[in-house]
Amino acid sequence: MKQFQQPVQNNGFNEALREYRRTRRESQCSFWSRFGVTQSRGSRFEMGAEIPQPVAILLKLYLDGVITDNDL
Numbered sequence: 001m002k003q004f005q006q007p008v009q010n011n012g013f014n015e016a017l018r019e020y021r022r023t024r025r026e027s028q029c030s031f032w033s034r035f036g037v038t039q040s041r042g043s044r045f046e047m048g049a050e051i052p053q054p055v056a057i058l059l060k061l062y063l064d065g066v067i068t069d070n071d072l
Contacts, residue, residue: 017059018046034072035059 021031032042035058045051051059061067 014046014048014051020063021046034069035062 021028024031027039028042028046029039032039032045035055037045037055041049045055058067058072062072
């Protein structure tokens with residue numbers, strides 16, 4: 001049986017997400033909801049909380065342009 005990896009914690013990544021969202025002039029609610037994350041949890045991620053692996057994968061694919069809003 002495959003084990004899940006530990007959540008991702010990378011303060012540089014978390015800060016970059018916040019800056020990316022702000023550059024796009026999006027609210028936390030609208031940005032994070034596209035990844036199935038509540039505003040309050042997204043806020044915690046932006047402040048340095050660990051990001052679960054499934055969310056981190058979606059974020060990476062989105063930021064790399066592999067998936068778009070229509071895919072989510």
